[in-house]
Amino acid sequence: MIMQRPAFALELLGLGLRASPDAYTDARCESVELNERRPVEYAADSVISVRGPDGGRRFVIVEMQNTYKEEKFWAWAAYVGGLMGRYRCPVMLVVICLDQADADKYRRRFLPDDSCIVLAIVVVGPSELPLLRDREDVLASPELATLAAVAHADLETAAAVADIVVTLGDERSSIYYSYLCMHLPESMRARLEALMAKSVYEYSDRFTQIFENRGRGASLVAVMGARGMELDDVHRAQVEACTDCDQLQQWIVRAATATSVEEIFGD
Structure with a gap:
């Protein structure tokens, strides 16, 4: 959704902080690879650059989490630190969690023992999302x-x-x-x-394509599961956003013989 409208990241930031994001403008999608070697664990769901109150640009990382994973704190520390070190600007991390219990678990500061770094996450859960x-x-x-x-x-x-x-x-x-x-x-x-x-x-013509793509997406997940591979959050979002039938079919064909997720989604 953020790929369709980058300013949505600012709405989420405002909901998580319970404050107006109006001081931030000019939201733009940026590369999600946060490390030059680009391992999968360092590819964020969405990275947005925005113009802050002082006129300078800063980043907003937006992550979608379907379940609670303690190890994500370490990856997020790398996300934030990598961007801060590369661009020397502020970085904010927004985590969306659709389960309230999981959202509450993420709603804490991450401060490892003997560390000088504190990771403060802006969490958006059901309690922050108005119907x-x-x-x-x-x-x-x-x-x-x-x-x-x-x-x-x-x-x-x-x-x-x-x-x-x-x-x-x-x-x-x-x-x-x-x-x-x-x-x-x-x-x-x-x-x-x-x-x-x-x-x-x-809207039959449009939705014929929707249902065909949903079926291909489900088939891809099934083939990957049968071969012992799990669709991670980054690639799940990629599959959900894909409207190209041929691309979905190509991923299914690759999944039949691939030994890793990278082989399926790589160029």
Whole structure:
């Protein structure tokens, strides 16, 4: 979602800090590789550069976490330190966690013993994400509306958001609707798709591609699982955002013989 609208990172920052982000402007997507050798563990989900109150640029790293992983603190310390050392500017880290219990675990300062570095994370969990249902609110930030609907797993809200995002008229329609369906509980997803059947029919050409891509994405996950490989958060986001049927099919073919995730997604 941040790739579609980089300024969404500032909305998340404001929600996490419970403060207005208006002093930060000119959000731009930057390279997610935070280390010149680029190992997978040092590729952030999203890196945004913004102009601060003093006119200088700084970075906002945005990470999506589906589960709690203690080792992520060490990777995040490398993310932040790497950017600060390379560009000599402030760096802020925003972690989105759609499970409240996991979000609360991340909501602490990371201070290893005998270390002079303190990592303070800006956490955005369900408690920071407001439910948006009114058309005006959803259109103002369809990214926030979609994320909040998933975080709260509320069918009425999900249906209201889905009914609006399918009318956006650009690639966001397929990306956000697909994200909404893929991240809701299975039983709720089926009910949402039933409620959306008429709207999907009205946008049949666009949604034919959505469902085909979702099927290919599911096939890719299944093939990787059968071969003992797990789709990490970075590559999961890449698969979810992909609207190229041929690219998805190529990843599936690679997964059938690959011995690592890097072999599947490498150029």
